[in-house]
Amino acid sequence: MRYITTHHAPATGLRGIGDTSWQPRGACYGMDVEDADATFFPLPRQHQAIAEAKELCAACPVRRECLNYALENDLKEGIWGGLTAAERRPWHKGLEQRLDYTRVLAVFNGRDVHLTEAERQNVIDHAYARGWHADRLAFTLQIGRKHAQELLREAADKVFARDRNLGVPPSPKKKKRKPQAPTTSQPASAEPAREEPVFRPVKPTSAHAPFGKAV
Numbered sequence: 001m002r003y004i005t006t007h008h009a010p011a012t013g014l015r016g017i018g019d020t021s022w023q024p025r026g027a028c029y030g031m032d033v034e035d036a037d038a039t040f041f042p043l044p045r046q047h048q049a050i051a052e053a054k055e056l057c058a059a060c061p062v063r064r065e066c067l068n069y070a071l072e073n074d075l076k077e078g079i080w081g082g083l084t085a086a087e088r089r090p091w092h093k094g095l096e097q098r099l100d101y102t103r104v105l106a107v108f109n110g111r112d113v114h115l116t117e118a119e120r121q122n123v124i125d126h127a128y129a130r131g132w133h134a135d136r137l138a139f140t141l142q143i144g145r146k147h148a149q150e151l152l153r154e155a156a157d158k159v160f161a162r163d164r165n166l167g168v169p170p171s172p173k174k175k176k177r178k179p180q181a182p183t184t185s186q187p188a189s190a191e192p193a194r195e196e197p198v199f200r201p202v203k204p205t206s207a208h209a210p211f212g213k214a215v
């Protein structure tokens with residue numbers, strides 16, 4: 001079953017695409033807009049304001065969701081998840097290489113979570129290794145069938161190139177069993193064939209033949 005994340009979807013600890021249901025649980029939720037601006041969008045040298053924002057974020061139950069939201073939506077200004085814009089910069093840069101298996105597993109379980117490039121590639125490699133049909137991959141990644149076919153082909157090429165570089169011999173192809181042609185035109189009998197007794201013509205022996213000698 002695939003969950004399309006809505007505000008009513010069961011909570012999993014993972015934020016789905018477009019899911020902002022975590023926001024009301026934030027420690028800053030309901031703050032006056034001007035106060036929130038002053039607290040979470042301070043100038044780089046407003047150390048007091050930065051410290052206050054960080055203190056609030058430190059006690060926030062949705063800190064992780066908040067940080068992920070900022071990273072995935074490329075929000076490079078302000079304080080999110082307790083990190084300033086400067087502190088988040090390396091996270092923004094390295095985001096596409098993030099490989100979080102909880103997200104990959106969540107996708108296998110039908111969740112529509114955000115995947116980075118590395119996580120998405122992991123799903124494609126898994127799909128190829130497990131012999132997924134293109135339709136299944138297309139459904140999982142919410143892409144077209146042709147695109148899924150191309151991705152599976154690329155994954156196959158990658159494995160082939162890797163094996164060639166490592167000198168791994170190609171796996172032997174399984175021979176298909178040919179159906180055996182019937183040897184006679186007669187239909188096969190379900191009963192085992194019975195051996196017919198062989199009769200040899202017996203030569204009549206002479207009544208006068210010497211004893212122990214056949215004529």
Ligand code: SF4
Nearest residue numbers: 026028057060066081
């Ligand atoms: S982590 Fe900070 S900015 Fe994010 S919701 Fe919580 S209090 Fe607000």
